[in-house]
Amino acid sequence: MTYFEFNEKFPTDKSILQHFRTIRYKNGLTCPHCGSTQQVGLRTDQPKLCNCNHCHNTFSIFTGTIFEKSSTDLKKWFFAVHLVLNAKKGISALQLQREIGTTYKTAWRILKQIRTAMGNENLEKSFELIVEVDETYVGGKPRKQNNNLQFTTPKPKDTSTTGRGTKKTPVIGVKERGTGRVYARVALPDHNGQKLTGKQLLSVISAVTKPDTVVMTDDFKGYNIINHKSTNPENFTHISVCHSLGEFSSGKGLHTNGIEGFWAILKRSIIGSYHHISTKYLQSYVNECCFKQNNRFVDSFDKLLWQSVLAA
Ligand SMILES: [Zn+2]
Structure with missing residues (x-):
């Protein structure tokens, strides 16, 4: 309009x-x-x-x-x-x-x-056939030149830069390949202080995904929870794409490019408009990005x- x-x-x-x-x-x-x-x-x-x-x-x-x-x-x-x-x-x-x-x-x-x-x-149990799942990390890189670009509030001596094992806040995302719809949740540490546990990943996936769906992820070990019958009651089929072995987009549809593209949009909007996002409000910005993605047509x-x- x-x-x-x-x-x-x-x-x-x-x-x-x-x-x-x-x-x-x-x-x-x-x-x-x-x-x-x-x-x-x-x-x-x-x-x-x-x-x-x-x-x-x-x-x-x-x-x-x-x-x-x-x-x-x-x-x-x-x-x-x-x-x-x-x-x-x-x-x-x-x-x-x-x-x-x-x-x-x-x-x-x-x-x-x-x-x-x-x-x-309301996206509850509405994704089907194939979903891509991935995580991203939102947080300020400790850069000397530009301290205003700190999106969250990292600890003063956080010298880590990107990805897993840093003090940034992880966001877990699920994208339904057929429709392009996305569901994403900020993953705060559990009561043991652990982030991105298999349980956490699985609960985000199963919140929106119908049983028997194919779940494509990278080779992060947290997703192994889907490989075991006892921990995967909804019978998801897990396909993990091994980034570390150079299996990027092998042409057989084995990739997580869709959800990775969504992370690019999320990060651009954070850098472009918001500059500083505290962890407390991060979910609401993620919601905005998801809503726009899901209702674009x-x-x-x-x-x-x-x-x-x-x-x-
Ligand atoms: Zn009345």
């Missing part, structure tokens, strides 16, 4: 409210108190609100959504959604503040809420509005 299309689609608050209602209440307005769909009417004095003539309660169409409890103009909210979705490499809170004319704090909060909605995508604006409903 372009800026002009946005303006045409949402000229007034009324048009925004009407659009939101059609997305949230596909089957008609529903009272959250009694479930009635028959006797619910819009209030003319406050168009956000509805009256239920069955249980005589009032409710807001934004209850349980990311828009609840916000005093920011709806048009600013919707325009922020538009900007976030159009920014291929992401948009910083500072940039959003300039674009919609709010305080920095408000812009930051709006971004956080939009990312929460982005992470509200659909109306992502309406999809985001649909996912803005957080509570049933």
Whole structure:
């Protein structure tokens, strides 16, 4: 959607409210108190609100959504959604503040809420046939020239540079080859302080992957958990591509290039727009990248509005 299309689609608050209602209440307005769909009417004095003539309660169409409890103009909210979705490499809170004319704090909060909605995508057990699985590491390289490029907060004497065994934060990603959809989770250390255990890898894979799927990984030993019947109840078939033996893209479809390409996008957006990401918020940036990837061929604006409903 372009800026002009946005303006045409949402000229007034009324048009925004009407659009939101059609997305949230596909089957008609529903009272959250009694479930009635028959006797619910819009209030003319406050168009956000509805009256239920069955249980005589009032409710807001934004209850349980990311828009609840916000005093920011709806048009600013919707325009922020538009900007976030159009920014291929992401948009910083500072940039959003300039674009919609709010305080920095408000812009930051709006971004956080939009990312929460982005992470509200239901991918449970939906990947099938072939998935590629890989991990990446996000964290500041200890570079002398540019200390601002530290994405997370490494320990002061972290002199490691890339990859496994460093103090950077690992992110585990699963990409469904057929559709290109991606699911990725920040992997914080377990209660023993261990990162990237086989259990951790497998739980991320099986969260989104149907039983009997082919799982392609590199030769990291953590994935060996999939090779044993007792630890692989969902009967995934494991194919490991041996990078260290130079088996990159051997032409037989044995590769993890898809998920590696996604990491490149994630890293570009972190370097391009965000500079500094604390581990605490890393998952929300990962969610943003996944949402954009997964909804690139659909109306992502309406999809985001649909996912803005957080509570049933
Ligand atoms: Zn009711």
